[in-house]
Amino acid sequence: MSHEQKTARRIPHQRRGFFSTLLLIVVTLVVVTLLGIGGYVAFLMAKLPKVDRLADYKPPVVSQVYGDDGTLVGEFYLERRIVVPVNRMPRKLIQAFVAAEDANFYSHKGIDYIGIVRAAFKNLITMRKKEGASTITQQVTKTMLLTPEKKLSRKIKEAILAKRMEERLTKDEILYLYLNQIYLGAGAYGVEAAAETYFGKSVDQLSLAEMAILAGLPKAPNAYSPIKNLARAKERQNYVLERMVAEGYITQAEAEHARKTPLTILPGRRAMNDQVAYFLEQMRIYLESRYGEDQLYKGGLKIYTTMNAAMQRAAYESVRAGLKAVDKRQGFRGALKYLKQEEVEGYCNKVEEGIDSAALKQGDTYTGVIVGINPSKGEALVRVGDRTGLLARKGMAWAGRLNLLNNYGKPDKPSKALPLGAVVEVQVVTPDVNRQGAVFELDQTPEVQGALVSIDPTTGGIKAMIGGYDFRKSQFNRAVQAKRNAGSAFKPIIYAAALEKGFTAATVIEDSEVEYPAGLGKTWKPRNYDNTYRGPVTMREALTQSINVVSVKILERIGVDYAVEFAKRLGFTSKIEPNLSLALGAASVSPLELTSAYTAFANKGVYLRPFSIVKVTDNAGTILEQRPAQVVPPPPPAVPTEAVDGQQPAVPAPPKQPALPSDGAPLVPPPSQATTPEVAYLITNLMESVVQSGTGHRAAAIKRPVAGKTGTTNEMKDAWFIGYVPQLVTGVWVGFDNQERSLGSGGSGGLAAAPIWADFMMKAVAGMPVQAFETPESVSMVRVNARSGKLARGSEGVQESFIKGTEPTAYEGE
Known part of the structure; x- marks a missing residue:
């Protein structure tokens, strides 16, 4: 056999050996891979969670x-x-x-x-x-x-x-x-x-x-x-x-x-959440501390509260509308920003993502961009996301005369001009149809803040609470956390204490200049709001017209310490400095404190600490917490005591309530007779005059018996109105978070706070029967001279209320 033939026969054998080796390698790799996969799967299976759970x-x-x-x-x-x-x-x-x-x-x-x-x-x-x-x-x-x-x-x-x-x-x-x-x-x-x-x-x-x-x-x-x-x-x-x-x-x-x-x-x-946010946040703080995060957020608790949904919604709407009205009196602050023409589309696309409704909702406020100007008609075309609408001249009237500029760029006087590309807030007057055709009104988010608290005086249950304009921008609850000077809204506490000490609605006090030593050789000279002095006035006129000097003189005569003790009976826990400026509302208190104090006047002298939670159960229905039934103590007897400053004797102050045990039990303090039913009625009757013919006359808009008091602090930094009907007590505060900033023109309690109160109360009491304040049997009506407070003859004079035994005995001219 030749060499070539031998070589040819070896080649197939070599090929067969190569393929056999390759096959062995492949089979080995497959087996190893399968074993690896099997091992990996086995490894995964060993670490899998249990399905049984x-x-x-x-x-x-x-x-x-x-x-x-x-x-x-x-x-x-x-x-x-x-x-x-x-x-x-x-x-x-x-x-x-x-x-x-x-x-x-x-x-x-x-x-x-x-x-x-x-x-x-x-x-x-x-x-x-x-x-x-x-x-x-x-x-x-x-x-x-x-x-x-x-x-x-x-x-x-x-x-x-x-x-x-x-x-x-x-x-x-x-x-x-x-x-x-x-x-x-x-x-x-x-x-x-x-x-x-x-x-x-x-x-x-x-x-x-x-x-x-x-x-x-x-x-x-x-x-x-x-x-x-x-x-x-x-x-x-x-x-x-x-x-x-x-x-x-x-x-x-x-x-x-x-x-x-x-x-x-x-x-x-979102709408519901916005309306109840401050109320819920107060409860969240308490519930989380009492039950823990897991049970509150995961445990399916059922929390039954005193909130009235309709009242809460009304409170939200009234506060926001009222603060906008106050803010607009401060003037238009100008556009939020100014866009270049090429920036408009991108900005509107981002706005569109945040609109969660098919049509712009009437009454809601949106951020829009001015994309068209009609100078001859004084109107602008505004784009809100992918929708458009008209901003007419009358929709900008509150901002004064504005220049509509048919060009892009920031104007020289921002608050007086609106160019193309100006980003403004607009409120929907007429909704859009098919994403166009809306009618807008120029709007702006208020810088001024406010709070509202409404309480059922017969239970202490908080029916509505608003702590600011927008919870999403500020979680600070001004209804509870803010401590502001009460101004003249504190005067009814002083006057009620005076009634308890022997004063009457007909007691005459001299409205005249007076000075008091203020230490270090200085003196303090209280002044009336209008810088005028009226001479002799009755307590009724003094409170109706909120006369400062008379209030200071009343406090001086009853004693500062007595007034402070009386305020504590009405639930005040904030520190109250015992000085004569207390008569002018120098005490810093929360809206909740001041409003709840008035509930005793509406509830025949009985004070109940305000609360919001009635019952809490777990997910299975087990009661974890429940407010006990209230047992109101009987009022003290209406027996006269010693006279004060020549006045007829008054009804004695009720005894102090026992302090709570050191461990804080019971969870809910019992009702307390903060003052007598007679004093509660008389101070209420005095505050009815404040509404009928005094500084709180705007509250009369609800067209039913109302008692209340305005409050305005120095330089109009705080505006208050606390008022009530027999079934509901509501307090409103308006001011800036910066306590040095004035509300300016129209920033008094009667102009800034009372309209919010009236707007809310008209909605809140709409379904309640009209009731007059109940007159105790121990209160009599006597005709007196409105200026001197003495008895009037025949049909002269006015009817005045007195606790029996405290009526004047001398006639006019005697």
């Missing part, structure tokens, strides 16, 4: 706050979720989610292999990920047992757990987890919370049209939100209905009917 599903549950009539007024939560059992969910709602999210849910064992192939094929055709293949079971494992990381390891874990879940739980149990856990937009987790958020209903009240809207949300909750974009939500609704028809869950006729069913979409929860 899902059987004891206890997700974070929202704690709910209820008003005095049982209506839901607020919530505390990390995730807004209200868990409902599957048997409360309509079958068609479940079918809608199954049809839209996992058509083979009832046939697969956790993983839908057919769905995976179908999705892969569609995604391949479109060259982009257009359809997913996760089953409902896989979605539950991802949200409840795993993290949302996008890794191969997570997908493997998800598949393993989905198989295990299907082995341990029934289909209905998996749906229970899914439909209570899933996020559906607008802060709502689960179908019950979503039904309430979007439609104001429970799931068992939903129509098929509404069910299809909810079932369309999981894919993209924000994009398909019916609040943000109803048109896109309807498109997704159509898809869900088509899928339900395809799966045989509904007929084509039912689908068509659902498509045509009108939808009433709620405007979102």
